[in-house]
Amino acid sequence: MTTWNIILLASIAVLGLKVLGWLVPPKTLDHPTVARVSDLLTAALLAALICVQTFGAGQGLQLDARLPAVATAAGLYALRVPFIVVVPAAAVVAALIRLFA
Numbered sequence: 001m002t003t004w005n006i007i008l009l010a011s012i013a014v015l016g017l018k019v020l021g022w023l024v025p026p027k028t029l030d031h032p033t034v035a036r037v038s039d040l041l042t043a044a045l046l047a048a049l050i051c052v053q054t055f056g057a058g059q060g061l062q063l064d065a066r067l068p069a070v071a072t073a074a075g076l077y078a079l080r081v082p083f084i085v086v087v088p089a090a091a092v093v094a095a096l097i098r099l100f101a
Helices: 003-023 032-055 066-078 083-100
Strands: none
Touching: 032 066, 066 083
């Protein structure tokens, strides 16, 4: 199976899931539990993606300069610092750790 075949199959699968989403009755989506789960699921998936991209290295964990950089960014966000300051601050932390490590 070539890469293009896999991409086409994945595209068809995603389109099928989207069509299935349109077929769900609106009354089902108005239920408070379903609405709450769908709201929280988005944040959970984003958090999981961030963790995998930050700490993952193949099949294992890799703890390097990214961990303190993400911790710095999280701390600055908790203090409600603007995004334009958070990104360079996290980059500087990672750069300094890589410089001295």
